[in-house]
Amino acid sequence: MCGIVGVVSNAPVNQLIYDALLLLQHRGQDAAGIVTQQERKFFMHKAKGMVRDVFRTRNMRALPGDVGLGQVRYPTAGNAYSEEEAQPFYVNAPFGIVLVHNGNLTNAKALRSELFSTDHRHTNTDSDSEVLLNVFAHELERATRGLPLQSEEVFAAVRAVHKRVKGSYAVIALIAGHGLLAFRDPHGIRPLAMGRSADGTVMVASESVALEGTGHVFERNINPGEAVFIDLKGQIHSQQCAENPKLNPCIFEFVYLARPDSVLDNISVYQARLNLGETLAKRVVSTVPPNEIDVVIPIPESSRPSATQLAHLLGLPYREGFVKNRYVGRTFIMPGQGVRKKSVRQKLNVIASEFKGRNVLLVDDSIVRGTTSREIVQMARDAGANKVYMASAAPPVRYPNVYGIDMPTSTELVAHGRTVEEVRQIIGCDALIYQDVDAMKAAIGSLNSGITGFDASCFDGVYVTGDITSDDIVRLNENRVGQDEAGDTDTSRLALPNAQEA
Ligand SMILES: O=P(O)(O)OC[C@H]1O[C@H](OP(=O)(O)OP(=O)(O)O)[C@H](O)[C@@H]1O
Numbered sequence: 001m002c003g004i005v006g007v008v009s010n011a012p013v014n015q016l017i018y019d020a021l022l023l024l025q026h027r028g029q030d031a032a033g034i035v036t037q038q039e040r041k042f043f044m045h046k047a048k049g050m051v052r053d054v055f056r057t058r059n060m061r062a063l064p065g066d067v068g069l070g071q072v073r074y075p076t077a078g079n080a081y082s083e084e085e086a087q088p089f090y091v092n093a094p095f096g097i098v099l100v101h102n103g104n105l106t107n108a109k110a111l112r113s114e115l116f117s118t119d120h121r122h123t124n125t126d127s128d129s130e131v132l133l134n135v136f137a138h139e140l141e142r143a144t145r146g147l148p149l150q151s152e153e154v155f156a157a158v159r160a161v162h163k164r165v166k167g168s169y170a171v172i173a174l175i176a177g178h179g180l181l182a183f184r185d186p187h188g189i190r191p192l193a194m195g196r197s198a199d200g201t202v203m204v205a206s207e208s209v210a211l212e213g214t215g216h217v218f219e220r221n222i223n224p225g226e227a228v229f230i231d232l233k234g235q236i237h238s239q240q241c242a243e244n245p246k247l248n249p250c251i252f253e254f255v256y257l258a259r260p261d262s263v264l265d266n267i268s269v270y271q272a273r274l275n276l277g278e279t280l281a282k283r284v285v286s287t288v289p290p291n292e293i294d295v296v297i298p299i300p301e302s303s304r305p306s307a308t309q310l311a312h313l314l315g316l317p318y319r320e321g322f323v324k325n326r327y328v329g330r331t332f333i334m335p336g337q338g339v340r341k342k343s344v345r346q347k348l349n350v351i352a353s354e355f356k357g358r359n360v361l362l363v364d365d366s367i368v369r370g371t372t373s374r375e376i377v378q379m380a381r382d383a384g385a386n387k388v389y390m391a392s393a394a395p396p397v398r399y400p401n402v403y404g405i406d407m408p409t410s411t412e413l414v415a416h417g418r419t420v421e422e423v424r425q426i427i428g429c430d431a432l433i434y435q436d437v438d439a440m441k442a443a444i445g446s447l448n449s450g451i452t453g454f455d456a457s458c459f460d461g462v463y464v465t466g467d468i469t470s471d472d473i474v475r476l477n478e479n480r481v482g483q484d485e486a487g488d489t490d491t492s493r494l495a496l497p498n499a500q501e502a
């Protein structure tokens with residue numbers, strides 16, 4: 001996942017986009033970029049790093065104009081180390097377009113060769129987002145055929161994009177001299193919302209927190225498959241551009257990715273995490289009698305709402321046993337297993353008195369590679385804990401994700417092909433309690449009856465786009481640079497229950 005934002009205003013937008021990106025920083029720590037437009041000219045600055053490091057005062061001054069967009073990147077395709085793959089991406093024809101993308105295309109390789117051989121367009125990086133921009137640009141050219149651009153032609157281009165592009169994509173694009181376009185894939189896998197401020201500024205962003213934190217009132221979500229075009233006067237045009245749209249948002253957004261103060265697709269992320277804590281409490285009771293637990297301790301940061309609710313329901317004390325160094329970023333979205341492992345110790349330190357001689361129940365939102373839990377369990381033991389139980393508010397992560405979360409192979413997932421008991425032994429805890437898949441879906445799904453189903457592929461192996469083969473997963477991982485140093489290329493243990501054998 002990445003964080004994206006776009007703004008149409010009557011006043012300079014550089015600071016506004018910067019502020020919104022800071023509020024979306026948790027979605028991508030690897031690179032950041034902003035484009036603004038003044039009199040049909042684009043001004044861009046992008047680089048690797050966190051928002052506060054990428055933009056110096058001189059860069060901000062060089063971003064004039066009342067319309068623009070920005071992105072924080074967490075790479076899921078191409079090269080994690082490449083400066084060129086930082087977003088936004090730009091093409092000069094037709095009109096001049098810049099684009100930011102959150103998600104992951106599953107047919108980027110085929111599209112890249114199609115773009116070259118049939119559409120005669122050149123892409124210069126391994127980024128799937130550059131492919132997406134070129135497909136859109138080609139289709140916009142086709143729809144306008146040299147005529148002036150109206151919203152109808154923009155929608156025709158998005159309709160064509162939906163037919164050619166597979167995977168997940170929440171997109172914001174700026175068409176020079178015309179306006180800002182936002183659209184979402186036909187399954188609405190990645191979130192996208194729109195809001196407005198008192199002075200008429202319109203903002204589109206990945207999460208509602210970016211709207212609220214910059215003085216905008218949430219108006220609505222962009223629907224799956226829908227395109228919204230905001231012209232330079234702030235007039236909003238919208239159209240459903242997919243043939244069979246369905247709302248299947250990524251459930252991992254609610255488990256871990258999004259900020260708890262965001263509301264995605266009308267579901268409060270905080271409430272979703274409270275509900276997960278509630279259902280997890282029921283699972284804990286059936287494995288470890290509550291009178292054998294002295295204290296519930298969350299693993300900061302994302303597990304806190306679930307852990308508080310769990311402790312409350314079990315009538316157990318909730319204590320902070322780990323203190324987070326706020327200057328270390330999120331470890332899960334860092335590229336490379338070595339750096340992730342080191343970061344857990346740098347990031348979390350124990351308050352030894354909370355552990356000494358006690359039976360502790362540690363609660364995390366999810367166990368993915370097991371990096372965090374292994375370290376944490378050992379730290380709890382070193383601090384003198386008697387028994388160390390571990391509970392995960394999400395079910396075992398067993399399958400690769402192809403829709404924009406960086407878990408591209410099953411071999412790196414600690415629960416892949418292993419029983420809960422085997423995972424418990426690897427993590428080294430005295431009992432391991434996982435959430436149940438159906439209970440997780442019910443706990444979150446009960447908060448919005450309009451959701452027909454979630455993308456929960458990393459938990460259940462069901463890929464909502466219905467077109468993912470085992471070969472696709474191997475291929476998607478082939479060109480990745482800058483991820484885990486070991487293990488990632490071994491795809492021999494791939495097992496996808498609903499993947500078609502290619
Ligand atoms: O099993 P693993 O591969 O270690 O991944 C799971 C851990 O990673 C995430 O924490 P992270 O530090 O990224 O962010 P947070 O501070 O929001 O919890 C998540 O909350 C788990 O703690």
Ligand SMILES: NC(=O)CC[C@H](N)C(=O)O
Pocket residue numbers: 001002073074075076077078085101102103104105127128129404405
């Ligand atoms: N996490 C994302 O949304 C990543 C977007 C895009 N696939 C990239 O790697 O840049």
Ligand SMILES: [Mg+2]
Pocket residue numbers: 299300301302303364365372
């Ligand atoms: Mg965590």
